Amino acid sequence: PAQIETYVPESKLYxxxxxxxxxxxxxxxRKKLDFMDALSKPLKTKRTLRVFxxxxxxxxxxxxxxxxxxxxxxxxxxxxxxxxxxxxGRLLDPANSRKTQPNPPKFSTFLKSVIVELVRDTSLYPxxxxxxxxxxxxxxxxxxxxxxxxxxxxxxxxVLLYLDHTPEKFKLAPELAKLLDVHTDTLANIVMAxxxxxxxxxxxxxxxxxxxxxxxQLRKVCSLSYSKIPFSDLPDRLSRFLLPPDPVVIEHVxxxxxxxxxxxxxxxxxxxxxxxLKERMRGATQPSAAMQKEIAATDDKIAALVQAIHLCxxxxxxxxxxxxxxxxxxxAWIASQxxxxxxxxxxxxxxxxxxxxxxxxxxxxxxxxxFHHLRRKDV
Numbered sequence: 001p002a003q004i005e006t007y008v009p010e011s012k013l014y015x016x017x018x019x020x021x022x023x024x025x026x027x028x029x030r031k032k033l034d035f036m037d038a039l040s041k042p043l044k045t046k047r048t049l050r051v052f053x054x055x056x057x058x059x060x061x062x063x064x065x066x067x068x069x070x071x072x073x074x075x076x077x078x079x080x081x082x083x084x085x086x087x088x089g090r091l092l093d094p095a096n097s098r099k100t101q102p103n104p105p106k107f108s109t110f111l112k113s114v115i116v117e118l119v120r121d122t123s124l125y126p127x128x129x130x131x132x133x134x135x136x137x138x139x140x141x142x143x144x145x146x147x148x149x150x151x152x153x154x155x156x157x158x159v160l161l162y163l164d165h166t167p168e169k170f171k172l173a174p175e176l177a178k179l180l181d182v183h184t185d186t187l188a189n190i191v192m193a194x195x196x197x198x199x200x201x202x203x204x205x206x207x208x209x210x211x212x213x214x215x216x217q218l219r220k221v222c223s224l225s226y227s228k229i230p231f232s233d234l235p236d237r238l239s240r241f242l243l244p245p246d247p248v249v250i251e252h253v254x255x256x257x258x259x260x261x262x263x264x265x266x267x268x269x270x271x272x273x274x275x276x277l278k279e280r281m282r283g284a285t286q287p288s289a290a291m292q293k294e295i296a297a298t299d300d301k302i303a304a305l306v307q308a309i310h311l312c313x314x315x316x317x318x319x320x321x322x323x324x325x326x327x328x329x330x331x332a333w334i335a336s337q338x339x340x341x342x343x344x345x346x347x348x349x350x351x352x353x354x355x356x357x358x359x360x361x362x363x364x365x366x367x368x369x370x371f372h373h374l375r376r377k378d379v
Contacts, residue, residue, distance in 0.1 A: 035281040044272040051089040053263040057256040081152040083254050088144035106141035110271045112164040116147050119156040155254040160247040170242035175221045184245050191235050314371045336365030
């Protein structure tokens with residue numbers, strides 16, 4: 001504190017450090033607010049999801065002679081030929097990354113639905129040619145899907161992957177997509193593109209800035225009247241032009257001539273994941289309990305040291321008064337002790353009216369009494 005600078009010149013360094021701490025706390029608080037504002041918005045980065053298709057074939061009929069296979073016509077123990085289609089995927093590490101991500105998101109994390117269409121005769125295979133998977137809340141994530149069916153012939157399959165976008169994305173109807181030059185995007189970005197269209201074509205009403213004067217193209221696409229319309233009503237008018245995004249379509253041929261077959265191609269899909277910086281920002285906004293405990297302990301230690309300096313100041317003033325005027329100091333001290341005794345014993349010689357006044361407690365003997373009280377407490 002500034003009060004001790006007169007007798008502890010080095011305390012100026014502490015005061016300077018204390019002022020710097022205030023500025024640092026203000027800067028940290030401002031940065032935390034910036035981080036919290038950034039965390040409230042989607043912070044995404046683009047990554048590549050690589051999809052692999054393969055299949056297993058089991059119990060397929062082989063060209064063999066009866067002598068080589070005596071159980072060829074053993075119908076009791078024969079098993080029906082079958083195949084298993086595997087759809088697997090993994091998230092690739094960034095191109096400039098030097099280390100592998102420890103726990104990357106699983107394949108199903110990026111999917112909302114998976115549909116597998118089998119092109120084969122339903123009269124021969126009545127078990128169904130359409131296989132669907134839809135994400136359920138709370139269900140565990142997985143790195144792949146399997147479809148097992150009976151059959152001894154090659155099968156053409158079509159795999160439809162519906163991505164799970166967060167925040168949700170929409171595909172625009174062709175006429176609106178052409179008008180706004182946007183194919184698939186989030187609702188917020190679509191509304192922003194519409195606002196940019198209004199500003200570029202100067203459709204905002206001159207008198208009432210909240211309203212828009214739609215031009216011929218906007219009226220035609222959104223089926224608007226020629227009158228003015230509030231801009232806040234336009235997003236509702238656009239809802240019927242927002243469609244689900246197109247799925248990723250992969251065509252594959254399940255072959256049964258080998259026990260294991262792998263597609264010659266791997267399919268890369270661009271997906272969005274949370275930016276790693278977001279986790280670091282979230283950690284910066286959450287104070288460490290251990291750090292807060294250490295700061296509190298340091299503050300308590302500083303307060304104790306400042307109090308000790310004040311006690312040393314009182315002791316020094318007491319000794320300096322005695323050294324400068326021993327006789328006067330002793331007389332004043334005896335008088336002070338006498339008044340303390342009168343107060344302690346409730347002596348009637350004490351002026352009660354004087355005690356009621358604040359000037360009584362500003363006298364030097366009161367300070368002496370405080371000093372001795374603190375000294376006894378210190379011992």
